[in-house]
Every structure is written in C-alpha cells, then in structure tokens.
Amino acid sequence: MKEKLAKAWHDVFEGVGFDYGLPIDISTHGSAIDSLIGTLHYFMALLFIGWGIYLVYCLIKFRERPGHKADISPKNYSIPKYLEIGIVIFEACLLVFFSYPVWAKLKTDFPDRASSLVVRITAEQFAWNIHYPGRDGKFGKTNIDLIDGTNPVGLDREDPDAKDDIVSINQFNVPVGKPVIVELGAKDVIHGFFLPTARVKHDAIPGMVFPLWFETKETGEFQIACAQLCGVGHYRMVGYFNVKTQEEFDNWLLEEEKALTEGE
Amino acid sequence: MAFPKLNMMSYWVYFVGGVIMMASFLMPGGAAASGWTSYPPLSVISNNAQTVWLISMVFLITSSLLGSVNTIVTAIQLKAKGQNFMRWPIHVWAQVTTAFLLLLAFPPLEAAAVLQLADRVFGSSFFLPSGLVVSGEKWAAAGGGNPLLWQHLFWFLAHPEVYVLILPAVGVVCEIVTANARKPLYGYKTMVYSILFLGFMSFIVWAHHMFMTGMGVTLSSFFQATTMIISIPSVIILTTILLTLWGASIRFSVPMLFATAFLPMFAIGGLTGLPLGLTASDIHLHDTYYVIGHFHYVVAPGTLFALMGGVYYWYPKFSGRKMNETLGKIHFWTSFVAINFVFMPMFFMGSKGVSRRMYDQTVYTHGAATQSWNVVMSTAAFVLLFAQIPFIYNMFTAWKTGKKVENDNPWDATTLEWAASSPPPHENFPTPVEVYRDPYSYSPTTGKVLPQFAPQEG
Secondary structure (H helix, E strand, O other): OHHHHHHHHHHHHHOOOOOOOOOOOOEOOHHHHHHHHHHHHHHHHHHHHHHHHHHHHHHHHOEOOOOOOOOOOOOOOOHHHHHHHHHHHHHHHHHHHHHHHHHHHHHHOOOOHHHOEEEEEEEEOOEEEEEEOOOOOOOOOEOHHHOEOOEOOOEOOOOHHHOOOEEEEOEEEEEOOOEEEEEEEEOOOOEEEEEHHHOEEEEEOOOOOEEEEEEEOOOEEEEEEEOOOOOOOHHHOOEEEEEEOHHHHHHHHHHHHHHHHHHO | OOOHHHHHHHHHHHHHHHHHHHHHHHOOOOOOOOOOOOOOOHHHHOOOHHHHHHHHHHHHHHHHHHHHHHHHHHHHHOOOEOOOHHHOOHHHHHHHHHHHHHHHHHHHHHHHHHHHHHHHHOOOOOOOOOOOEEOOEEOOOOOOOOHHHHHHHHHHHHHHHHHHHHHHHHHHHHHHHHHHHOOOOOOHHHHHHHHHHHHHHHHHOHHHHOOOOOOOHHHHHHHHHHHHHHHHHHHHHHHHHHHHOOOOOEOOOHHHHHHHHHHHHHHHHHHOOHHHHOHHHHHHHOOEHHHHHHHHHHHHHHHHHHHHHHHHHHHHHHHOEEOOHHHHHHHHHHHHHHHHHHHHHHHHHHHHOOEOOOOOHHHOHHHHOOHHHHHHHHHHHHHHHHHHHHHHHHHHHHHHHOEEOOOOOOOOOOOHHHHOOOOOOOOOOOOOOEOOOOOOEEOOOOOOEEOOOOOOOO
C-alpha cells in the first residue's frame, strides 16, 4: 500500500500517467466514431469559448461602479435566436448524417458468417470465456449442468459438433483483417464487453445473447475491459485481446486442437 | 405548506429512510455494493445490506412523493392575492416542475424497488433470467425474468431525477442573478416554457442510458432524437440567464459569485452530454469516467454551487444577519478551483476508456497511463473538503455575530419572500400580502427596484 502510494506520487512529479485523448483505433468502423467525437468537441469548444468570452466581457463591462446604471428597458435580441436555430440544425445534422449511419451499419449490416470468425463470449465474475467453434465452424451444445472449473461454458463434449470446439479464458485471439462476429452473453450478472482500441462496447446480459461485429486492421496485443460494475472484482476483470496475422492465428488454432486431442 | 401534517409525515418518513440507509453501511458483510443503479442480477445476488438499502429507498421515495404533492398544492392553492402563474418567480416554477417530475417518475421506481425486494427476500424472479450460474453454482430461482426490465423502470425515474437535481438550482441562480444584476430577467416567458418543456421531455429520454444493452436502430433513433431535443431548452435557459447580464449593473456579492460560477460549469456539464447522447460516440464513452465527469459537472459544480449561493442569499432572510463576506469569498475561490481539479481530469481519463467504478485502474494499460489524474483528483477532493470549513464556521457563527441587515430586504430583491421581515415572524406574514406586478420589476422612470409586494412606486 505504502509502496503504491509512493509510486503514485513519484509518477505525478515525473509527469507520468497524465495521458488523455482517444486511444489508438485498430478497427475499420472506429474512424467514424472518432471523427464524430472530434467534431462534437470542436463544436462544444466553440460554444463554450464563445459563451465564456461573452460572460467575461459582461462581468467586466457591466460591473457595479459609480456612475453606471443598469439598462432596465425590455429587450428582444435576435442574434441568440439565430444562434439557437443554428445549434438545432447542427445537432440534427450530426444525428442524421453521423450517428444514425454508424449505428445502422453496426446493428444491421452484419458481415457474412461464412467468411467471418464467429465466437461466443460468455462473461462471468470475473473472467471472459471465449468459445471458438473450431474447424467445423459449428458450436457444440452447451448445458449449464456441465459447468465446472474445467468447463466454464458447460460444453457437452459428447456432441459431435463440440469435439473440436476451443474454449479459452481471457485470451481473445482474432486474425487481422477478417470480420469477427461475437455472440455475447453472461452467466451471472451484467458485464460490459469493452475493447477500447477497437471501439467496441456492449453489455453482456444474462439470459440474452447479442450479436456484434467488428473488423481489425492492425495486429497487436490489447485488452478487454469490463465496463459495467459486476462485483468486487470488476476492476480486475481484464482480458487479453490479441490481434494476430492469419498465419499466427491458424498456428494458435492448430496448437489448441493438438492440446484437445492429447487431453483425451 | 398547504398540508402541514403531510409535511411533517414527509419529513419523518425521510428521517427513518435516512437512518435505515446509514444503517445499511453497518450490516455484516459490508455495505450495499451494487451502485446507485442497483442493476440486477448483481443487486439480487449481492449481500444483505442491499435488502436494507432497498427498504430505505422505499421510505425515501415515499417521503419525496408526499413532499411533491405538498409543494404542488401549496404553490397553486396558496397563492397570495394578485399572484398569478405568470407572476411566479422562476424559482417557484422550477420547484413545481420538479415536484411534478417526482410525482410522476418515482412511483415506477418504488414499484421496481418492491419487486427487487421480492426477488431478494421471497425468491421471486422478476429480474432474474433462467439459467443463472453464479460462482459455478446454479442459482436457485425460478428464472424467467428480465434484468432489462429493472433498467427501464429505474431510468424512467433516474433520468427525470437529473432534472429534479438541476431545476431547483436553475431557479436559485435566476433569483440570485436577477437580484444582483439589478435588472429584470431577460425573456421570463421563454424561461418558464423552457423549464416546462424540459420537464416534459425528461420523461422520454431515459433509454439513452441503455444504448449498450442491445438496442436496435428504431428505438435508439427515437431516444437519440429526444436527447438532442432536450438539449435545446437547456441551451435556452443558459442563454436567457447570460442575456440577463447584458446591460446589467452586476453586484459581486458572495451569492452572485456562486451563481456566476454556476453558468460556465453547468455549460460544461451540459455540452459534454452531447457525445454521450449520440449512440455512435457513446460506444466509446459509455460507462467511462467521461460520463462521471459529465453528470458531476451538472450536479456538483452546478447544483452544489447554486445551493451554496442560495444559502448565502437567503441566510439574511431566515436569520436577520448576513454571513461574513471575506470568509464567503475564501470559501468560493478555493471551492471553485478545487472542484474543477476534481472533475475536469475525468474527461481525460474517460476519453482514454477508463471504466467507472474501478477499485484500481492500473490493472489496465489505459488505466495505468491515466493513473496520475486520479492522484490529482483525490488531492483536489481533499482541498475541496477543507474549503468547506470556512463555510460551515461562517454559517454557524453568523447566526449570533453576523452583521445585522439594515432592512428586511437587504439585497434589494423583487420577490415576495422579502415582504416578510427578516427574520420572519411566526406564520411569515403578519398581515396578508398582495402581489401587484411581475417578479423582477424595476421602475421605468427611476430605474429603482419595484418589489412585487410594493403597492406603488416610491
């Protein structure tokens, strides 16, 4: 505890840990989100600075002083009206041309399942279970009665479709440049599946399965974060999101398959 | 109040609720730990303190409901002679709108709290789906419920609740600004209609808190549109107060300092709501510190500053003495600087993607990269705490030693409460008062203040 505090203070004085701004983006859809966030912040800064200058001017110009009297005659200014109409039009444009299309693309324009990597991610306190369908592309049956320490999703290995299924805990490997479809669920409480570097966020809600998709454009090692309070271990519910080349990914799959057959 | 006994009941129910809420911290196994949103299934499977928390919520909600009925009836039924709706000070409009929000939005949450209580205590499954597996064990409940049902019921209250917090603050700021700008409020009617429209719209934006729960295109389009629409009356309210300052003669009393500081900080809070209200930008910012920064700028530097300004402003009314000006200025400037250091870094952390409600964010790489902001925020929070010492000291000592007011209307204000003597006698007004004109009136010939209760100029 003491060491942690000492390190925290040391970092402050060294200027370490003061990062800000959006993280890097390795997804194909992320640039639309980032540009909307950017545009909005320019708009907000413009309004705020405008208001700020006006406010400071008023506070100085119209301060109480001898010989200065308030102007109490009724007023009806037209500039603020035009300004407000301008704000309305601007917001409507952001809504219709920026936000609606991104959301519609993410929610309705799913990539073809055959040419995508389809995985099931089941969140639990406090881990991410990632279920790959394996070579046959079919998910084996799962049954909650089979869930135990070694079988976190309750996969029924008797099922022929389940023979080659791979379940990894907290290691989410995906090949770069290939669409990924995630079928997201949870076992116990609500979790928030968040890939900060891929601009992906979705609540994982028990009793429901939500499909979502993304596509990466860069390799690298990143993290899965939990965005929704899920219990005392919420803060350490970190997963690893590894974007590999197709070749590395295939090798990893082969190794996992080998481990499966050896285990039998 | 129109119903004194109801008022008393509201208070005592509140008191009981508060004691139970405090007691929940002392429960074996720790305090309730599912956040103020209390999302099931986490809240249903969590420790026993959650049950106590829910019981307390039922009491607190009941108290709010009783209070809101009383506020509405009092404001409408007990108007002074000559007082009509368009002569109400903005503060009264804000309080009545707030009371309506409470009255209409709280019953669904009260019902939801009882349902969650049933889930916890009687083993029902309103909010629990089938097939829950907790810590590797099947959860013993029938299932068939839906966790999202809670979120809808919860946010149907909790969004209007935001306006419950901010509208009275807006009312306080309007009173302080008009009294200290020495001129009428710009666009009184615009202000009234904006507040009413804001109150109405606050009922149909709630699902923007749930964009990440699998919401499709149609529903999200509706809630994004309403969210953008609700920003319009907010902008109008702020603009109206700002325009009131044009051509004013601004008296920088301590309440005015707080009211002035409210304006830019409320603006930051309001503006940062925009990226959260659009689903596309919300994908990255949802449930991060950006959200925390956004709503705290509305309710902490916003509401809290307005309320502190209100204390300084109405203190002479109920005590007959003014609070110390120097201590007030120390309190204001230290609080103003500190509170911005508490909440501004949240936007930097949130933009990096740091989730809210983290015990230790350095587990994540983006958390470690922003950890020093946490140190700054914690330090500033302690400074903010100590900055309240002069305020509390001032509030208690001024009761006996504060400078006595020269007359009953020390701020030269226009509204009705200053017709009573300061401090007011039992039953406030010894003789019935009459309202002769609009609030915030000044004589067109002399430019001098014309209180609502003054029969004629002079």
